[in-house]
């Protein structure tokens with residue numbers, strides 16, 4: 001049996017492990033697959049180091065956790081014309097549209113804290129990311145553990161958000177970012193695909209997900225995405241706005257001490273638990289290029305749903 005090497009990402013955090021020795025050959029062994037699956041459940045974030053940077057290995061790692069799922073947006077480009085189901089390409093060309101300003105820094109490829117598919121009723125289990133091209137500086141992917149967030153936010157905010165369902169809608173126009181918005185934040189221009197994505201989702205119902213949920217292993221997870229949050233079920237707009245502002249500001253603040261930011265090497269692949277972990281992208285100087293390949297792993301925690309609209313009753 002091929003031995004995998006495992007190291008914690010940090011001594012004082014339950015989130016994340018670095019895994020060495022992963023090859024297509026090693027993953028044929030049921031013991032290795034089980035070890036990775038168990039570690040994923042326990043740590044929520046696995047960084048596979050010194051791997052062959054091939055889509056076949058990315059798919060093989062992904063399918064340890066679950067079957068691949070096609071990305072819900074048809075406007076997102078797929079990798080390869082013939083069969084790499086579920087591998088999408090997220091590419092930013094130098095000086096392409098889609099940049100923001102935070103204070104005096106202009107950044108492209110910047111993304112706020114979020115979990116994926118919050119605008120959908122089902123929440124994908126996980127995703128595997130690899131950097132085909134990444135700049136020497138910036139464009140790091142940040143991760144923060146919802147279990148640690150639940151414990152770290154103030155008890156007042158936690159008590160008021162627990163039990164609430166948060167409303168989300170697809171919104172890739174960064175100027176619309178309302179919660180967890182950095183100080184001095186301005187969208188310079190929307191990405192080239194933003195209008196197509198917004199048009200595709202214009203008539204879809206909003207989705208609801210619990211702000212706090214409990215894992216089968218007993219831990220509570222604070223799982224609020226500042227990006228695309230639009231309201232709270234049962235609260236009027238003003239009350240929801242106050243509570244979302246408070247909880248998202250706290251998430252941004254406490255994540256400064258809890259998060260891990262991954263600086264990409266071409267031989268890394270990273271998987272994270274989308275039901276537990278929030279992620280973000282630190283952004284890069286706009287004259288850089290970035291190309292990421294990502295798989296999406298199916299599954300559902302069964303706690304999300306679409307909002308019932310008035311027309312659904314007629």
Ligand SMILES: [Fe+2]
Nearest residue numbers: 114115116279
């Ligand atoms: Fe994401």
